[in-house]
Amino acid sequence: MTDEVVDLLVIGGGPAGLAAARGYREEGGKGRVVVISADPDSPYDRPPLSKDFLRGDTAEDDLGLLEDGELAKLEVTWAHDRVTKVDTAAKHAETREGSSFTYRNVVFATGSNPVALPVPGGDDPSVLHLRTLADGKRLKETTGTVRTVAVIGSGFIGCEVASSLRRLGLDVVQVTNEDAPQENRLGEEAGARIAGWLAEDGVRLVTGATVTAIERDAEGVTVRIDGQDDVRADEVLVAAGIRPATELAAEAGLDLHEGRIVVDAQMRSATEGVFAAGDVAYAFNAAAGRELSVEHWFDAEVMGKIAGRAAAGSEGAQWSDPPGFWSQIGDRWLKYAAWGDGYVEALFEEGPDGAFTVWYQNENGTCVGVLTYNADANYDKAFSLLS
Numbered sequence: 001m002t003d004e005v006v007d008l009l010v011i012g013g014g015p016a017g018l019a020a021a022r023g024y025r026e027e028g029g030k031g032r033v034v035v036i037s038a039d040p041d042s043p044y045d046r047p048p049l050s051k052d053f054l055r056g057d058t059a060e061d062d063l064g065l066l067e068d069g070e071l072a073k074l075e076v077t078w079a080h081d082r083v084t085k086v087d088t089a090a091k092h093a094e095t096r097e098g099s100s101f102t103y104r105n106v107v108f109a110t111g112s113n114p115v116a117l118p119v120p121g122g123d124d125p126s127v128l129h130l131r132t133l134a135d136g137k138r139l140k141e142t143t144g145t146v147r148t149v150a151v152i153g154s155g156f157i158g159c160e161v162a163s164s165l166r167r168l169g170l171d172v173v174q175v176t177n178e179d180a181p182q183e184n185r186l187g188e189e190a191g192a193r194i195a196g197w198l199a200e201d202g203v204r205l206v207t208g209a210t211v212t213a214i215e216r217d218a219e220g221v222t223v224r225i226d227g228q229d230d231v232r233a234d235e236v237l238v239a240a241g242i243r244p245a246t247e248l249a250a251e252a253g254l255d256l257h258e259g260r261i262v263v264d265a266q267m268r269s270a271t272e273g274v275f276a277a278g279d280v281a282y283a284f285n286a287a288a289g290r291e292l293s294v295e296h297w298f299d300a301e302v303m304g305k306i307a308g309r310a311a312a313g314s315e316g317a318q319w320s321d322p323p324g325f326w327s328q329i330g331d332r333w334l335k336y337a338a339w340g341d342g343y344v345e346a347l348f349e350e351g352p353d354g355a356f357t358v359w360y361q362n363e364n365g366t367c368v369g370v371l372t373y374n375a376d377a378n379y380d381k382a383f384s385l386l387s
């Protein structure tokens, strides 16, 4: 096994990993940079997988994140491989394909994986999940061969997928343990609006439903629900949340909080030369004054960029943006930004033509989050209040 000496090793080729490599070079970081990505595909845009890519409005070729010749220009080596071990004392990493690296700095940007439902049949490999481009292509292929899909889960991915599948003409049953989609996070009125949109799109919602088993037979799938009728479908997709991919970090002995790597506002961990960014990080947000867990695309890019810049020696870059995301259910865009630890009051403000804003406040009446639909001025106002 030959050992390569690198200045920056990035583990993970999602938005955080790619941004780390870009940020390192932008800050003038010198020497050899290697990104190891376990995903066999070149870096791609993940959010369209449940939206325009699934609906067929965006082609696979248009999902790529790299500009032509960008890696060569940045002098970054991209390897499709998996890091299997990191020894932080020796500053040394090994991969599945037998490569090994001695690094000066390493960025953990290993992202998340979808969780399987903890019920009989939940881990059946035929159950669909959606995280990677390969998952997205499998789901798309499936849509060509089936009539009915059961979608379990009513987070943003579940709602986006359910609506997209309806637009493709499939019968969709969405099963959720919430009383309305996303009610637990966004409040009753927002939940009711989203339920209305899904119903308008023709999604059949089964709410307050605890799934007890997923059973496959020759004709399709039965979703068993505690105290309610079974749901029959040709295929089932589970969108029941994600788990940060921190096995590697745990084995390396990094400081973890609820499965995420603890880092400061510069994405620096307590271990010398080790940074983390994106879904896998429990990062200190300077404006919030505490660490946050976030699972959003834009935040992963921002954190990755900061990690790369800090690894190149910048002291200036630090994470202070309010976290958030945009979600598309059918052709309706929701914009959300929030500090992420709940609210005491959700103030619903109706706008023209179905537009709305939900202002989330804490016990002092301070704005801690916002959700808007066709109310960009309110979103911008709340964003600056949060910043």
Ligand SMILES: Cc1cc2nc3c(=O)[nH]c(=O)nc-3n(C[C@H](O)[C@H](O)[C@H](O)COP(=O)(O)OP(=O)(O)OC[C@H]3O[C@@H](n4cnc5c(N)ncnc54)[C@H](O)[C@@H]3O)c2cc1C
Pocket (backbone or CB within 6 Å): 011, 012, 013, 014, 015, 016, 017, 036, 037, 038, 039, 046, 047, 048, 049, 050, 081, 082, 083, 084, 109, 110, 111, 112, 130, 131, 132, 157, 245, 248, 277, 278, 279, 280, 294, 295, 296, 297, 298, 300, 324, 325, 326, 327, 328
């Ligand atoms: C269908 C879908 C739609 C979404 N829509 C939105 C949206 O609209 N808005 C939004 O804000 N967010 C959205 N998200 C969430 C967003 O995609 C994530 O928050 C973001 O991708 C996190 O970026 P990351 O770089 O931290 O991790 P990831 O994008 O998960 O990338 C991590 C990478 O690390 C690799 N990896 C893991 N372990 C290793 C290892 N040991 N060695 C080498 N490589 C490794 C993985 O293969 C993966 O490629 C969506 C997610 C999905 C799945």
